[in-house]
Amino acid sequence: DVKVTQSSRYLVKRTGEKVFLECVQDMDHENMFWYRQDPGLGLRLIYFSYDVKMKEKGDIPEGYSVSREKKERFSLILESASTNQTSMYLCASSSIFGQPQHFGDGTRLSIL
Amino acid sequence: AQTVTQSQPEMSVQEAETVTLSCTYDTSESNYYLFWYKQPPSRQMILVIRQEAYKQQNATENRFSVNFQKAAKSFSLKISDSQLGDTAMYFCAFMENSNSGYALNFGKGTSLLVTP
Secondary structure (H helix, E strand, O other), X not given: OOOXXXXXXXXXXOOOOOEEEOEEEOOOOOEEEEEEEEOOXXXXXXXXXXXXXXXXXXXXXXXXXXXXXXXXXXXXXXXXXXXXXXXXXXXXXXXXXXXOOEEOXXXXXXXX | OOOEEOOOOEEEEEOOOOEXXXXXXXXXXXXXXXXXXXXXXXXXXXXXXXXXXXXXXXXXXXXXXXXXXXXXXXXXXXXXXXXXXXXXXXXXXXXXXEOOEOOOEEOOOEEEEEEO
């Protein structure tokens, strides 16, 4: 089975801090994704990556950046955390077009 | 703009009964894929079922089946013999080969409660 592991289930940070969310997958998938999940809004794409060192903006990239130095690891970075970034963050990976994405357990991030 | 619409924010069904969750989508592509994901309170997003747009046959996975109407751009999920463990948030999702790579476009979700 594909395993997507997010480093933290819960995280509390302060406004202005730099925050790192880590995601690791063990199935050698080329594609990795970061989504943000808010009640009533579903999941929205923040960034995705289709190869090492490659990254593309999704629908809501403002205030975020990403890093993919190794194929199995995709990091989401909040450069200067703000309260409106309090949310659930989900990481996913997939292989070729049409194959389902596999998700991590999510990180519930609170910015105080 | 939202391209996947789930018109039922909340639904309830009794154990052993059948329930249908609605989903419509919008695309001009001919090659795409549709998915239903389940997210129980434990938060893990679990794939329920996958449909290939070029296949007319409706996908089925045990108690879960879809009614895929390509012309109407409709993709509903039917859960038969509902069980308490089916209580979850259900998301309809759509994948096309777009500027967002192979990302999924999600609906806003339907919260399903199965009661004894």
